[in-house]
Amino acid sequence: MRLQYPSNIQIILVPCTGKVDALYILRAFEKGADGVYVVGCMEGDCHFNNGNFRAHKRVEQVQKILDTINIGGERAQMYNLSSSEGPRFAQIAVEMDEKIRKLGPNPIKLAKKKAA
Amino acid sequence: MIVADKKPIEEIIEEIKDDEKILILGCNECVTVCEAGGKKEVGILASALRMYFLNQGKEVKIDEKTLERQCDHEYLEEIRDVMDQYDAVVSLACGVGVQFMAEKYQSTPVYPGVNTCFLGVTEERGLWTERCQACGQCILARTGGICPVSRCAKRVFNGPCGGSTKGKCEIHNEIDCAWQLIVDRLKALDRFDDYENLIPLKDWSFERAGGPRKVVREDVQQ
Numbered sequence: 351m352r353l354q355y356p357s358n359i360q361i362i363l364v365p366c367t368g369k370v371d372a373l374y375i376l377r378a379f380e381k382g383a384d385g386v387y388v389v390g391c392m393e394g395d396c397h398f399n400n401g402n403f404r405a406h407k408r409v410e411q412v413q414k415i416l417d418t419i420n421i422g423g424e425r426a427q428m429y430n431l432s433s434s435e436g437p438r439f440a441q442i443a444v445e446m447d448e449k450i451r452k453l454g455p456n457p458i459k460l461a462k463k464k465a466a
Numbered sequence: 467m468i469v470a471d472k473k474p475i476e477e478i479i480e481e482i483k484d485d486e487k488i489l490i491l492g493c494n495e496c497v498t499v500c501e502a503g504g505k506k507e508v509g510i511l512a513s514a515l516r517m518y519f520l521n522q523g524k525e526v527k528i529d530e531k532t533l534e535r536q537c538d539h540e541y542l543e544e545i546r547d548v549m550d551q552y553d554a555v556v557s558l559a560c561g562v563g564v565q566f567m568a569e570k571y572q573s574t575p576v577y578p579g580v581n582t583c584f585l586g587v588t589e590e591r592g593l594w595t596e597r598c599q600a601c602g603q604c605i606l607a608r609t610g611g612i613c614p615v616s617r618c619a620k621r622v623f624n625g626p627c628g629g630s631t632k633g634k635c636e637i638h639n640e641i642d643c644a645w646q647l648i649v650d651r652l653k654a655l656d657r658f659d660d661y662e663n664l665i666p667l668k669d670w671s672f673e674r675a676g677g678p679r680k681v682v683r684e685d686v687q688q
């Protein structure tokens with residue numbers, strides 16, 4: 351399909367979104383990621399039954415933590431789509447890119463630069 | 467197992483806000499099973515705290531470690547060599563672990579990272595319920611294996627009380643009446659006649675009411 355999506359997005363492959371731990375997402379923010387989104391299969395379509403539901407809960411958990419520590423919970427998001435929806439994948443990437451640009455850079459990245 | 471629940475991060479931040487070198491110390495036993503204080507929870511808390519302090523412009527060193535247990539000398543000894551590197555420890559063990567840490571390392575403040583709740587079971591993932599209050603003299607043999615001390619709101623010994631309604635306790639309609647459960651179980655065991663045998667007064671001195679308790683087993687002492 352050769353669809354275009356923002357080149358600043360780094361894709362990390364996992365066998366199922368159920369493998370995505372809250373800690374993975376937090377570590378990404380700790381390392382300076384401006385936003386993290388988890389893209390899982392459609393709800394009800396998980397090959398392992400509830401991997402994407404688990405991922406959803408973990409994203410919510412991370413959102414709460416990010417809000418508590420003033421990083422901003424909206425920087426973490428969960429999307430569901432099926433593997434055949436290439437255009438939707440690209441559209442989500444654009445959406446997320448815009449959302450994070452509006453929020454500005456991860457304050458941790460700035461704080462790290464200041465501390466260095 | 468001992469069931470604990472995570473403390474809000476804000477509360478932990480308040481505890482450690484003046485320290486600069488902190489060890490977050492997990493426990494591999496009960497608190498790991500109830501997902502409150504194991505290696506994973508240590509990682510999540512440590513990561514969140516590192517980001518919080520960095521964002522505040524404060525340089526705080528936050529390290530992570532998880533011991534096999536915090537209620538035994540041998541495991542707590544594993545950190546003796548590194549303890550002088552820290553201003554404080556946040557222990558994600560139950561209150562037992564926190565206290566044993568504090569006893570052992572007198573000059574380092576130890577803060578609790580979880581709220582220790584009760585002795586209970588995992589009914590399903592994310593749902594833990596109370597089963598035992600460690601009263602010191604188990605009567606489960608007489609009550610069909612259901613504990614009126616921990617599960618009856620009034621700790622009634624020859625129940626039910628007058629508040630039992632349709633199998634539920636009068637304090638909340640979601641809580642089973644322990645005595646209804648006892649009656650049902652005695653019937654299922656074909657031992658309902660036992661219900662007629664009054665349970666004598668309990669000696670509460672074996673329970674917390676008798677002050678701090680201890681178990682001495684000379685046969686296994688060294």
Ligand code: SF4
Nearest residue numbers: 618627630635643644
């Ligand atoms: S209703 Fe049942 S569980 Fe509740 S206090 Fe009375 S006997 Fe105990």
